[in-house]
Amino acid sequence: MTMITLALSKGRIFDETMPLLAAAGIEVLEDPETSRKLILPTNQPSVRVVMVRATDVPTYVQYGGADLGVTGKDTLIEHGGQGLFRPLDLNIAKCRVSVAVRSDFDYAHAVTQGSRLKVATKYTLIARDFFASKGVHVDLIKLYGSMELAPLTGMADAIVDLVSTGNTLKANHLVEVERIMDISSHLVVNQAALKLKQAPLRHIIDAFASAIRQD
Numbered sequence: 643m644t645m646i647t648l649a650l651s652k653g654r655i656f657d658e659t660m661p662l663l664a665a666a667g668i669e670v671l672e673d674p675e676t677s678r679k680l681i682l683p684t685n686q687p688s689v690r691v692v693m694v695r696a697t698d699v700p701t702y703v704q705y706g707g708a709d710l711g712v713t714g715k716d717t718l719i720e721h722g723g724q725g726l727f728r729p730l731d732l733n734i735a736k737c738r739v740s741v742a743v744r745s746d747f748d749y750a751h752a753v754t755q756g757s758r759l760k761v762a763t764k765y766t767l768i769a770r771d772f773f774a775s776k777g778v779h780v781d782l783i784k785l786y787g788s789m790e791l792a793p794l795t796g797m798a799d800a801i802v803d804l805v806s807t808g809n810t811l812k813a814n815h816l817v818e819v820e821r822i823m824d825i826s827s828h829l830v831v832n833q834a835a836l837k838l839k840q841a842p843l844r845h846i847i848d849a850f851a852s853a854i855r856q857d
């Protein structure tokens with residue numbers, strides 16, 4: 643039996659991948675929110691799901707720890723995409739990467755004045771590219787979470803982070819001043835696995851493709 647391993651992360655990506663898996667006849671048998679198991683069985687003995695940190699999904703697929711995975715475009719850009727075949731934009735877990743500042747910070751003025759901006763983010767590649775294309779000089783401060791705190795504590799002038807509902811920004815008196823890119827999650831497949839396990843992987847890719855919802 644050829645085992646197929648799918649890497650997912652908890653939360654929206656897991657939840658919104660379930661209907662796509664259902665289209666492939668696959669049902670995950672345990673809930674990652676309540677189970678402490680990292681390998682979840684499915685109704686198909688030859689398919690299992692591994693639960694990893696969102697930022698680790700491309701790495702697991704790149705090195706063959708998983709044959710395929712679902713990951714945000716943001717994560718994929720920061721990873722670099724080496725060794726990954728990227729057949730489908732799944733149009734799920736949609737959000738955007740934006741620049742946000744304290745509501746009392748005059749971002750437009752700082753940019754036109756050519757000031758150096760201190761920018762806190764976990765998306766250093768995306769942020770570096772974006773500000774370079776605008777000709778804005780930035781000092782990037784790498785963080786791993788809760789970026790919103792950086793401008794509030796005076797550590798940074800701006801953040802580059804994901805915005806979905808906008809509630810987190812609002813709750814912390816921050817405002818979105820630039821939209822850098824729209825994000826959705828993509829299916830990524832290990833390039834070697836695609837050759838060695840062609841039939842079962844094709845079945846999953848085709849089922850996902852037929853179940854993608856457009857809006």
Ligand code: PRP
Nearest residue numbers: 787788803804805806807808809810811
């Ligand atoms: C994400 C993101 C924002 C928030 C955006 O953080 O970094 O903080 O969600 O969502 P909203 O616009 O709907 O409020 P998350 O809580 O996932 O965790 P992290 O930043 O610690 O990784």
Ligand code: MG
Nearest residue numbers: 787788789803
């Ligand atoms: Mg956050």
